[in-house]
Amino acid sequence: MIGALWTAATGMDAQQTNIDTISNNLANVNTTGFKKTRVNFQDLMYQHIRQPGTPNSQGGQIPVGIEVGHGVKVSATQKIFSPGNIQNTDNPLDILIEGDGFLQVLLPDGTLAYTRDGSLKRDSMGRIVTSDGYPIQPEIYIPEDASSISITSDGTIAVEINGSNQPQQIGQIELARFSNPAGLNSIGRNLFKPTVASGDPIVGTPGSPGFGTIAQGFLEMSNVKVVEEMVNMIAAQRAYEINSKAIQAADEMLRTASQLRR
Known part of the structure; x- marks a missing residue:
């Protein structure tokens, strides 16, 4: 559950960068020659608990493994050089x-x-x-x-x-x-x-x-499309909210565990 806290936090941080980028695009919607920026994301390292293909007790192989991801990061902010209006x-x-x-x-x-x-x-x-x-x-x-x-x-x-x-x-x-x-x-x-x-x-x-x-x-003019950026902003906002809900859920689970009595 501690891992869930940090994993969801990486999602919130990445979406904050996404919102910052979208805000800059919208701020420059009337800037001559401006080229919009797109955020690219990349998943972080995985904890491999069991590798796929591990032999089982019957002599066969396990078809899938067990792995736990550790979140997301911003891998790049890419300028899009499509023509503007x-x-x-x-x-x-x-x-x-x-x-x-x-x-x-x-x-x-x-x-x-x-x-x-x-x-x-x-x-x-x-x-x-x-x-x-x-x-x-x-x-x-x-x-x-x-x-x-x-x-x-x-x-x-x-x-x-x-x-x-x-x-x-x-x-x-x-x-x-x-x-x-x-x-x-x-x-x-x-x-x-x-x-x-x-x-x-x-x-x-x-x-x-x-x-x-x-x-x-x-x-x-700028190649920023306002409707497209607004949709991206809504999606980023909802993703930020969902990650905050994951942190709240992990916090509640930790609180439940800390209140256990023998």
């Missing part, structure tokens, strides 16, 4: 990556991070940057006298300069992809950093083999 913004610096790929972002420490958030801006120097002011890589500058901006599906950026009827190409958006994007490290601000598990980034132009294309004036 598409929002039409008509903003010329909003871009949608249709397919595989991440924008490359230069951080203040000189390292690169990666994002699916295409809500880009222009800073005081004319650079195309993220909402936090981090420039995309390679850096692209928009002239001050540019009257309009066009971005093609292959990431080519062209502007029309006042007084000129001929569009002028100013840069090319490049994308990066990973062999295992689920292995990326989330650092907040809609940014990811590569790890050994994700592999090194593979850089290419939009529309080339293995890379998505660019759509101007659109954004990829």
Whole structure:
């Protein structure tokens, strides 16, 4: 019965992590480019009281054994990189990556991070940057006298300069992809950093083999489905309650045993 207390406690702890993850998903339901997280569970070690196949007194073998599990643990929290809903913004610096790929972002420490958030801006120097002011890589500058901006599906950026009827190409958006994007490290601000598990980034132009294309004036929203997360939250809550009931049952059994008299 003491074992039941600890086993049920592992279930409550695992479901707490599950609720925390679901809460983060719901909190980011309107976050541009956000990718939801799923919790993976794994059962713990087993106490093998009798192994299957043990010989019996008649010379045969026991078909099944006796084993007692010791609970559950969270084995992983996995990012799900399914596409999010598409929002039409008509903003010329909003871009949608249709397919595989991440924008490359230069951080203040000189390292690169990666994002699916295409809500880009222009800073005081004319650079195309993220909402936090981090420039995309390679850096692209928009002239001050540019009257309009066009971005093609292959990431080519062209502007029309006042007084000129001929569009002028100013840069090319490049994308990066990973062999295992689920292995990326989330650092907040809609940014990811590569790890050994994700592999090194593979850089290419939009529309080339293995890379998505660019759509101007659109954004990829969060891939969180509210109804699905609500159902997951209800299931996690009930699992938490059931494990607490198991602790109460084990406690009552221990109380009964402690009240025995000779």
